[in-house]
Amino acid sequence: MSDPILLRDDHGGIATLTLNAPASLNALSDAMLAALKAEFARLAGDGTIRAIVLKGAGKAFCAGHDLKEMQAGRQSPDRGRAYFADLFARCAEVMQLIPALPQPVIAEVQGIATAAGCQLVATCDMAVAAEGTRFGVNGVNIGLFCSTPMVALSRNVPRKVAFEMLTTGQFIDATRAAEVGLVNRVVPAEALGAETRALAETVAQKLTAAVKIGKRAFYDQIEMTRAAAYDHAAAVMVENMLWRDTEEGISAFLEKRRPDWS
Structure with a gap:
């Protein structure tokens, strides 16, 4: 049997959720969105959890939507209109569950966070990034403007920075992401887990x-x-x-x- 697409590990009042689809760079597939929605619902009612860490398995945090699934959705008579509308509605629902959770959610980011993956970072309450991490809303490079990622991004970083990222498709590095407010801090890759955990523990110690x-x-x-x-x-x-x-x-x-x- 294959491993679950989303892993959860609880320790000391902190729940760590791991996007566990490294072969697809932890893409927000239909299965991943469903797993996140279900786990967030469980966490919302779990009074033993005081902070949440969200991270990705393998070399990337999250590469956004699953483009192969999206292309497959085009095979319907409406060329995918109903599937795409449903997909973006489901993704928006999952994103909006994060600020609605009672616990602070901290993204632990490495490798890349692109398109809806960058949206996920921007949606989390805080974020810690490893040196060398790259962030982008680069859908425009393949002809798809990152309109839904734009919602979270434009509420995190200055307007002109967001617009430049959206219209050029260019990536920013972790240092720049911290400068513009997309992440809270940047740490050496080998210290990423420990630094994120320390931040979560600090929050978990409060009333x-x-x-x-x-x-x-x-x-x-x-x-x-x-x-x-x-x-x-x-x-x-x-x-x-x-x-x-x-x-x-x-x-x-x-x-x-x-x-x-x-």
């Missing part, structure tokens, strides 16, 4: 309920006007301040001791 409410508020306020965002954030902080564990955390800080969180 889980506070991170959960904060992540939800973070994404809610981004879509609002500034005034509405301040109103919403203030209401969230009021709710947060009234928690027993927040009161304990502040008291512990003032008294210079470790908090006794429930």
